[in-house]
Amino acid sequence: MKDSMKALIFPKPWEVKCIDVDIPKPKTHEVLTEMRSVGICGSDVGIFEGNHWIVAHGPGGHGHETGAIVREVGSEVSGIHVGDHVARMGAGYAEYSTHVNVIGHGKDELSGALPIVRNDLSMDEISFADAxxxxxxxxxxxxxxxxxxxxxxxxxxxxxxxxxxxxxxxxxxxxxxxxxxxxxxxxxxxxxxxxxxxxxxxxxxxxxxxxxxxxxxxxxxxxxxxxxxxxxxxxxxxxxxxxxxxxxxxxxxxxxxxxxxxxxxxxxxxxxxxxxxxxxxSKANKDYWGEALDLIASHTLDLDKLITKRISLEDAIEAFQFYDRQKWIKIIVEPFRN
Structure with missing residues (x-):
């Protein structure tokens, strides 16, 4: 595997850059995942514009609507293997990530949490889990x-x-x-x-x-x-x-x-x-990751109709700068797309 990766970074409102950074090294309780499908969420656009309560200046941004593939597994991780399809990864506007976005909206994240394995779902399907x-x-x-x-x-x-x-x-x-x-x-x-x-x-x-x-x-x-x-x-x-x-x-x-x-x-x-x-x-004291992934697997939501187009990380810069709510429904960023 190469040592560096491409990643978007959001240093201040209305500014986004594509940079080369080191690929993160997974700790013993983490996994390294390859970002394959990342949906642009309205919250990501709000973060870019500087009017959202979430702040995400690091490589990959917030990028929480992700479908990813496991590439490395920490020594203390069990039940997850290289090649698994996984949900709830964050910092997704990058080629690789070790970040787990537990709640899916930058809130109350739990240390030591792991992604969810769903090998029955495609990358696009998994990326819709948050929505x-x-x-x-x-x-x-x-x-x-x-x-x-x-x-x-x-x-x-x-x-x-x-x-x-x-x-x-x-x-x-x-x-x-x-x-x-x-x-x-x-x-x-x-x-x-x-x-x-x-x-x-x-x-x-x-x-x-x-x-x-x-x-x-x-x-x-x-x-x-x-x-x-x-x-x-x-x-x-x-x-x-x-x-x-x-x-x-x-x-x-x-x-x-x-x-x-x-x-x-x-x-x-x-x-x-x-x-x-x-x-x-909070009222029911639960999250919806499992229910969302199961509902997606039922194929009753017609999610393909919501995908407007697919773009690369470099193309995502312009997509954020000129985000078109009138024409677009869901834009899928594919970090390995040329």
């Missing part, structure tokens, strides 16, 4: 299993990768779903799966006055037992509160630092605002 785990968490925190209604309904604002995966999970559970998303190719995927779709940009003042997407959803779909705010904007949160049934839950997952909550609106409807964590559910 799928977040979507399962959002779904479970809505507690649809406790709702006594034969016609359960949900509304999803925002169809990024997690919003789309969440939509598929809801539909797979027999829940009627409406989604609000401004970009047509994302709405099309949800529509093909069976969701009722709405374009928030279609309700402009010159043509609709004070009638906008919330009014259209309420009129054509109705209120819902669970509403998921996956955008991170005050306006969509207010719409979510307006559209949930009285006494039911709004899941707030869109990334934001400060959002003002209207006390009167929430109090009148008895709305519960729930903030699902990423890959962990």
């Amino acid at each position: 799928v785990g977040c979507a399962i968490n959002c779904f479970e925190r809505a507690e649809f299993d406790k709702i006594n209604d034969d016609n359960k309904k949900a509304i999803v604002f925002g169809l990024g990768p997690i919003g789309l995966i969440l939509t598929k999970i809801l539909l797979n559970h027999g829940i009627e779903v409406a989604v609000s998303e401004p970009f047509a190719h994302k709405r099309q995927i949800a529509q093909e799966w069976g969701a009722k779709t709405f374009d928030p940009h279609a309700y402009s003042r010159p043509h609709h006055g004070n009638y906008h997407v919330m009014d259209a959803i309420k009129e054509e779909f109705g209120e819902a037992h669970g509403v998921f705010e996956m955008v991170g904007k005050k306006e969509t949160l207010l719409d979510a509160i307006n559209l949930v049934y009285s006494g039911f839950r709004v899941m707030v997952f869109g990334a934001q630092k400060l959002m003002q909550i209207p006390y009167v609106d929430c109090r009148k409807k008895g709305v519960e605002l729930v903030y699902p964590e990423a890959m962990v559910n």
Whole structure:
């Protein structure tokens, strides 16, 4: 094996470089993995822009949506072998890594944790585990299993990768779903799966006055037992509160630092605002790595539709600088791609 590797480094906001660094040496309780498939997450873009709470200046960045292959195994590690396919590796924007991202969002990482072996899954499939785990968490925190209604309904604002995966999970559970998303190719995927779709940009003042997407959803779909705010904007949160049934839950997952909550609106409807964590559910005292990987293995999520394109580490520099949420759903970085 060569001594050096290529890696992205994020030294300050709005700056990313591809550098040559030494390949990390695994300690006795670590494994060295070869990064094969790394999805660009919205949190990675936020870290690059400097407006996310996670800071990751070292080689490989945060890079937590990874599918990797084991290349070296520390002497104190058991149950993992060279050639195994593994999940939950971090610092993934590099050719190699020894970093394990336990929770999957840079939070409460455990020393001595090991990656998860899943030789039944491809590199791309494993790289979706973090996003799928977040979507399962959002779904479970809505507690649809406790709702006594034969016609359960949900509304999803925002169809990024997690919003789309969440939509598929809801539909797979027999829940009627409406989604609000401004970009047509994302709405099309949800529509093909069976969701009722709405374009928030279609309700402009010159043509609709004070009638906008919330009014259209309420009129054509109705209120819902669970509403998921996956955008991170005050306006969509207010719409979510307006559209949930009285006494039911709004899941707030869109990334934001400060959002003002209207006390009167929430109090009148008895709305519960729930903030699902990423890959962990503190209320249930569990994480979702195993469930996410098992769900991916069931091949019921149609994940291939979410991959927009594949790029090299060098190409990822421009992808971060000119990240296009309108055109892209999931970009896969392949560190060994030429």
